[in-house]
Amino acid sequence: MPMESAHPDGRTARSWGWTLVSVAVLAAAALLAWSNTFQSPFVFDDNEAIVTNYRLQHFWPPWRSAWAPRGITLSGRPVAAFTFALNHAAHGLSLPGYHAVNLLIHALSALALFGVVRRTLRLESMRERFEPAVTPIALVCALLWLLHPLQTESVTYIVQRVESLTGLFYLLTLYCAIRGFSSSTPGWAAASVAACALGMGTKEVAVTAPVIVLVYDRIFVSGTFAKALRARPRFYGALAATWVVELALLAVGGSHDKTVGFGLPGMSSTTYVRYQIQAVLHYLVLAFRPYPLILDYGRPMPPTWLEIVPSALLLASLLTAALWAFLRRLPSGFLGVWFFLILAPTSSVVPIVAPISEHRMYLPLAGVVTGVTVFVFLSARRVVRWVWSGRAPAAASIAGAVIALVAAGLLGGLTYSRNEDYRTELLLWTDNVTKLPGNERAWASKGNSLNALGRYAEAIACFDNTLKINSRYAPAWSNKSYSLNSLGRYQEALGCCDRAIEINPRIAEAWNNKGKTLNDLRRYQEALACCDEALQLDPLSAEAWVNKGVSLYGLGRYPEAIPCYEKAVEIHPRYAVAWRNKAAAHEALGDGVSAIRCLRTYLEWARTDPGERTWIPKVEAHLRNLQSQ
Numbered sequence: 001m002p003m004e005s006a007h008p009d010g011r012t013a014r015s016w017g018w019t020l021v022s023v024a025v026l027a028a029a030a031l032l033a034w035s036n037t038f039q040s041p042f043v044f045d046d047n048e049a050i051v052t053n054y055r056l057q058h059f060w061p062p063w064r065s066a067w068a069p070r071g072i073t074l075s076g077r078p079v080a081a082f083t084f085a086l087n088h089a090a091h092g093l094s095l096p097g098y099h100a101v102n103l104l105i106h107a108l109s110a111l112a113l114f115g116v117v118r119r120t121l122r123l124e125s126m127r128e129r130f131e132p133a134v135t136p137i138a139l140v141c142a143l144l145w146l147l148h149p150l151q152t153e154s155v156t157y158i159v160q161r162v163e164s165l166t167g168l169f170y171l172l173t174l175y176c177a178i179r180g181f182s183s184s185t186p187g188w189a190a191a192s193v194a195a196c197a198l199g200m201g202t203k204e205v206a207v208t209a210p211v212i213v214l215v216y217d218r219i220f221v222s223g224t225f226a227k228a229l230r231a232r233p234r235f236y237g238a239l240a241a242t243w244v245v246e247l248a249l250l251a252v253g254g255s256h257d258k259t260v261g262f263g264l265p266g267m268s269s270t271t272y273v274r275y276q277i278q279a280v281l282h283y284l285v286l287a288f289r290p291y292p293l294i295l296d297y298g299r300p301m302p303p304t305w306l307e308i309v310p311s312a313l314l315l316a317s318l319l320t321a322a323l324w325a326f327l328r329r330l331p332s333g334f335l336g337v338w339f340f341l342i343l344a345p346t347s348s349v350v351p352i353v354a355p356i357s358e359h360r361m362y363l364p365l366a367g368v369v370t371g372v373t374v375f376v377f378l379s380a381r382r383v384v385r386w387v388w389s390g391r392a393p394a395a396a397s398i399a400g401a402v403i404a405l406v407a408a409g410l411l412g413g414l415t416y417s418r419n420e421d422y423r424t425e426l427l428l429w430t431d432n433v434t435k436l437p438g439n440e441r442a443w444a445s446k447g448n449s450l451n452a453l454g455r456y457a458e459a460i461a462c463f464d465n466t467l468k469i470n471s472r473y474a475p476a477w478s479n480k481s482y483s484l485n486s487l488g489r490y491q492e493a494l495g496c497c498d499r500a501i502e503i504n505p506r507i508a509e510a511w512n513n514k515g516k517t518l519n520d521l522r523r524y525q526e527a528l529a530c531c532d533e534a535l536q537l538d539p540l541s542a543e544a545w546v547n548k549g550v551s552l553y554g555l556g557r558y559p560e561a562i563p564c565y566e567k568a569v570e571i572h573p574r575y576a577v578a579w580r581n582k583a584a585a586h587e588a589l590g591d592g593v594s595a596i597r598c599l600r601t602y603l604e605w606a607r608t609d610p611g612e613r614t615w616i617p618k619v620e621a622h623l624r625n626l627q628s629q
Contacts, residue, residue, distance in 0.1 A: 029408065054572065076252075080203065113171055136401075144404075167362050169195045193235070205363070210239035259352065339368065342363045347360065508534045508544065524555045549561040558588045583596075583598035
């Protein structure tokens with residue numbers, strides 16, 4: 001690699017050239033590692049957060065599209081939600097656009113990390129040890145972090161854009177602050193505050209960003225917290241003011257009360273701590289050996305206090321080492337604080353319904369990768385100088401380049417391989433249950449993916465596996481009823497619905513499935529009561545509105561059925577069944593013009609719905625018949 005000649009102002013003669021080379025390398029690496037993901041389907045929380053989220057259908061006004069319904073991944077996270085609304089406005093539910101934006105965000109985050117590392121290694125206190133290899137080291141840090149397979153959940157799993165986008169704003173907050181520390185103009189400081197505010201509006205983990213900036217200032221610039229605050233009081237005041245954004249979103253957005261907080265059923269604060277002692281160490285292990293990677297860990301049996309003693313002692317040792325390095329103002333102290341502080345909101349005492357999630361390592365991984373990269377560089381340089389003292393610079397560069405290329409190739413290959421699991425929802429859940437066969441929710445999710453493919457008998461077997469693990473898992477009873485209904489086994493389906501409702505009377509899906517089964521049995525009055533119950537629990541269920549419309553249609557109440565179908569397509573405009581049923585209701589009322597319009601819309605969306613394939617020829621023939629009259 002070409003050497004850099006330093007200017008007095010700390011810049012290099014080839015700074016822009018290196019930046020362009022870094023951009024090209026990072027972009028090419030990202031495209032290669034994620035080249036097999038652009039058709040990866042919506043999975044898991046993607047469906048309720050994106051596919052059926054009616055507020056994303058119109059990106060303007062932004063306060064409507066950015067304010068997601070309660071209880072989904074995008075709730076209370078308006079910045080992330082607005083990016084999905086822009087995606088929806090640009091290309092609807094076409095998958096490549098969502099994946100392209102996710103990958104762009106990830107690549108930009110890597111570039112921001114490159115800038116943070118390079119600027120840090122160029123500080124007066126660091127430059128002598130690392131020149132002239134500053135830019136190559138920064139590039140390797142960014143490249144390995146970009147390509148690490150642990151990042152796949154934050155990039156390939158579409159709705160986890162909330163994690164990667166927060167990462168981008170977080171890194172930009174720090175990068176702009178670093179630039180501002182050596183600048184006499186307020187522009188960089190203002191940019192840092194703006195990035196921090198955007199991060200707060202993306203995900204709650206950004207709440208630690210102002211503290212990270214202050215810790216960086218203490219270790220690398222000012223020497224003490226007091227000096228840092230005295231030198232830049234307005235800047236830190238403005239950064240602290242961004243917490244108001246987070247507090248306002250938590251107060252107004254409610255949003256995650258069923259998945260986060262001290263009142264979660266079966267998840268006390270002490271139980272969650274036991275989970276997290278092992279989870280944090282598990283994340284560290286995955287950073288060095290990224291296998292097995294798992295989308296959904298479910299909620300395994302919590303370890304006892306006795307079982308976690310070894311893990312607790314090891315974790316306490318790592319925390320102590322990080323604190324010692326921080327107090328000594330060592331660069332490794334900043335990396336230790338970075339790792340533990342960013343994990344603190346999700347991996348400490350506040351319970352979250354999913355105790356282990358790989359996407360939480362998106363930002364903490366940057367500290368691990370940077371620390372290992374710098375350690376390997378310094379170690380390799382010492383070894384090379386000892387063995388080949390006369391040719392140390394050239395030999396060290398060659399050795400470093402070889403190690404970096406091997407590591408990047410290995411990580412990139414593992415990432416590509418992991419992304420293969422995301423090619424279909426069924427593949428992903430099959431992988432999940434293979435790695436964690438005791439995960440009840442993963443078996444149920446695999447059953448749902450089989451239901452979507454019309455493979456109902458196989459789906460029933462998956463739900464049965466779920467119920468062997470946990471016989472009181474109400475969603476499995478509800479979804480099994482759907483499979484049985486689709487096979488025409490209506491009485492068994494009703495029994496499953498009743499069992500689900502017995503376990504959890506507030507499960508809207510079970511009431512809806514019961515209503516659908518009763519409709520199929522032509523017991524429309526009973527079905528109508530079930531659909532009303534489902535809609536009372538979940539008024540944004542497009543399926544329940546359709547089933548209510550079917551009940552009303554079956555009772556001959558055609559004028560009342562039409563508004564139900566209209567509500568369904570308002571929530572989910574591409575819901576082909578709703579358009580088909582709405583056409584039937586208009587036709588029953590003698591309104592052929594409206595029926596034709598609905599059937600045309602139906603055909604537009606039905607071609608993208610595998611479940612409607614058998615209906616399309618019938619509808620096309622019926623439409624021709626209506627048009628000829």
